[in-house]
Amino acid sequence: MSEQEIIGKGTWIDKLASELLEREKILGRSLDLIKVESGLGASGVPHIGSLGDAVRAYGVKLALENLGYKSELIAYSDDLDGLRKIPTGFPDSLEEHLAKPVSLIPDPYGCHDSYGMHMSSILLDGLDKVGIKYQFRRAIDTYKQGLLKDQIHTILQNSTRIGDKISELVGQEKYQKYLPYFPVCSNCNRLYTAESTEYITDEKKVKYNCHDTKIGSKMIKGCGHQGEADITKDLGKLAWKVEFAARWTAFDIRFEAYGKDIMDSVKVNDWVADEILQCPHPHHVKYEMFLDKGGKKISKSLGNVITAQKWLEFGTPKSILLLLYKRITGARELGFDDIPSLMSEYNELEDIYFGRIKIDNQAKLVKSKGLFEYVNLLNPPKQSSIHVNYRLLLELTKIFKEDRVQRVMKKLLDYGVIKEENIEIENLIKIAGNYSDEFDEIEKTKVELDNTAKKALKILVDALGSEEEPEDVQNTIYQIAKSNDVQPKDFFKILYQIILGTSRGPKIGPFISDIGRKQVAKTLSEYT
RNA sequence: GGGUCUAUGGCGCAGCCAGGUAGCGCACCGGACUUUUAAUCCGGUUGUCAAGGGUCCGAAUCCCUUUAGACCCGCCA
Numbered sequence: 001m002s003e004q005e006i007i008g009k010g011t012w013i014d015k016l017a018s019e020l021l022e023r024e025k026i027l028g029r030s031l032d033l034i035k036v037e038s039g040l041g042a043s044g045v046p047h048i049g050s051l052g053d054a055v056r057a058y059g060v061k062l063a064l065e066n067l068g069y070k071s072e073l074i075a076y077s078d079d080l081d082g083l084r085k086i087p088t089g090f091p092d093s094l095e096e097h098l099a100k101p102v103s104l105i106p107d108p109y110g111c112h113d114s115y116g117m118h119m120s121s122i123l124l125d126g127l128d129k130v131g132i133k134y135q136f137r138r139a140i141d142t143y144k145q146g147l148l149k150d151q152i153h154t155i156l157q158n159s160t161r162i163g164d165k166i167s168e169l170v171g172q173e174k175y176q177k178y179l180p181y182f183p184v185c186s187n188c189n190r191l192y193t194a195e196s197t198e199y200i201t202d203e204k205k206v207k208y209n210c211h212d213t214k215i216g217s218k219m220i221k222g223c224g225h226q227g228e229a230d231i232t233k234d235l236g237k238l239a240w241k242v243e244f245a246a247r248w249t250a251f252d253i254r255f256e257a258y259g260k261d262i263m264d265s266v267k268v269n270d271w272v273a274d275e276i277l278q279c280p281h282p283h284h285v286k287y288e289m290f291l292d293k294g295g296k297k298i299s300k301s302l303g304n305v306i307t308a309q310k311w312l313e314f315g316t317p318k319s320i321l322l323l324l325y326k327r328i329t330g331a332r333e334l335g336f337d338d339i340p341s342l343m344s345e346y347n348e349l350e351d352i353y354f355g356r357i358k359i360d361n362q363a364k365l366v367k368s369k370g371l372f373e374y375v376n377l378l379n380p381p382k383q384s385s386i387h388v389n390y391r392l393l394l395e396l397t398k399i400f401k402e403d404r405v406q407r408v409m410k411k412l413l414d415y416g417v418i419k420e421e422n423i424e425i426e427n428l429i430k431i432a433g434n435y436s437d438e439f440d441e442i443e444k445t446k447v448e449l450d451n452t453a454k455k456a457l458k459i460l461v462d463a464l465g466s467e468e469e470p471e472d473v474q475n476t477i478y479q480i481a482k483s484n485d486v487q488p489k490d491f492f493k494i495l496y497q498i499i500l501g502t503s504r505g506p507k508i509g510p511f512i513s514d515i516g517r518k519q520v521a522k523t524l525s526e527y528t
Numbered sequence: 529g530g531g532u533c534u535a536u537g538g539c540g541c542a543g544c545c546a547g548g549u550a551g552c553g554c555a556c557c558g559g560a561c562u563u564u565u566a567a568u569c570c571g572g573u574u575g576u577c578a579a580g581g582g583u584c585c586g587a588a589u590c591c592c593u594u595u596a597g598a599c600c601c602g603c604c605a
Binding site: 214 | 533542553565598
């Protein structure tokens with residue numbers, strides 16, 4: 001590969017941006033401002049995959065800017081979607097609001113103007129924390145302001161053709177019978193219960209009647225109201241199969257990534273944009289969903305959700321950005337246990353960037369450097385920072401639980417890993433500590449002790465607990481074992497099991513001194 | 529019914545999306561250190577890159593076929 005073939009920073013993001021530009025040039029559209037979009041779900045707790053959609057779109061925006069174009073990210077909250085089921089961990093009081101648009105449901109926690117805004121805020125907060133800039137838009141405002149009225153009108157006029165095409169493209173037949181528009185019932189505020197039967201073209205009104213409907217396995221009661229919805233004013237929304245197209249056209253969106261779960265919707269929307277609305281669809285890239293370690297799609301139930309906020313308790317914002325920018329293809333199982341390797345990988349990338357690690361392959365070198373720049377949102381540090389290996393921090397924080405920051409810091413200084421304390425390292429110790437506490441909890445293993453071992457242990461506890469520091473802890477342990485008819489080998493094993501929860505460990509004498517012999521004495525005494 | 533992804537050492541995985549020396553962790557073997565075990569440090573072994581075909585000077589990487597597994601869609605948004 002020769003150098004002039006490398007586009008931008010040499011990553012998939014640059015390639016994508018370049019494809020987008022090529023296509024736009026062929027289409028002959030204005031390139032004064034290229035808008036990229038990311039949709040934010042507002043019905044469930046946003047996991048890190050939702051964040052990824054926006055982070056990656058932002059990456060494309062950065063790549064476009066790097067290539068000399070103006071660009072903007074629109075983060076669009078689908079908060080006119082109806083609530084379909086109550087997320088695990090949320091109050092049952094939401095029951096009465098099922099099928100209502102999430103932005104018309106009160107926030108059960110009272111901290112935002114609606115349930116929908118509560119959910120969106122979690123995601124927006126995540127974006128803020130990793131440094132992503134965006135223009136926030138909401139579905140409810142979009143419809144209230146009638147921004148999509150021309151597109152809705154065109155779509156409803158062509159509903160028969162669209163219904164047939166949906167059936168042909170993805171095999172879904174319901175839109176051959178119903179209009180792809182869901183009014184919000186003016187009487188009961190519910191969305192999916194109001195079935196649109198007829199479009200009155202001249203008046204731009206949709207006739208509907210509100211009846212019982214099934215969402216999943218749940219029956220939702222309709223109120224029987226018959227009404228008309230003015231598509232330019234009243235609330236109601238397009239079905240997903242056509243809504244993106246309307247939005248892309250109205251907002252002039254040129255790029256949107258999507259997860260494979262909505263592949264069919266995107267296929268239909270592309271056709272609707274091109275053929276019905278006569279506005280070329282945006283450039284796309286498809287990504288795989290993150291799976292949890294069992295291979296299942298990440299469940300949105302509260303306990304299981306990997307949110308940005310939870311991730312940031314254990315890892316840096318850069319570890320999230322690295323996860324999302326390093327690649328886009330491939331199914332990936334994701335868990336918090338990926339954090340340590342991502343933390344290390346970032347350090348490695350930084351070393352490559354600053355030339356401390358040599359890479360022979362030019363293309364790969366450029367790509368790695370480029371990835372490092374994207375993870376820093378194209379604003380990389382001027383100087384290499386002091387690296388502290390995250391796994392080392394995990395080991396140390398496992399051992400030191402009290403006065404953790406101070407004691408781990410001292411160890412790092414002793415080891416010569418760092419020359420002086422600073423706030424960043426302090427922060428690293430804290431998050432590594434969180435990780436140790438959460439995931440490396442030392443299991444209280446049942447340690448089998450016979451009477452001779454107990455006796456020996458008791459003597460050791462006394463020795464460690466005495467005011468005088470034993471000269472050589474290692475030797476003391478060895479002697480105690482020998483003089484009490486316990487195999488030294490077994491005795492050491494017992495100590496490791498009690499202190500570390502494993503049958504092996506570091507050399508125990510110095511190790512006990514590190515932890516503090518009195519604390520060890522206390523721990524051991526629980527077993528005597 | 530439609531679609532997508534995955535397959536690399538004993539185990540777990542990276543590398544593939546822009547082709548150019550097959551890598552990491554664990555395990556294993558040897559050495560150093562140790563009053564036991566271990567940790568740590570240094571060195572080492574382990575591969576028909578699922579199978580078959582194609583493109584290419586060159587394929588784990590790109591294309592096609594096959595096999596196996598996983599997931600998504602076919603409610604709704």
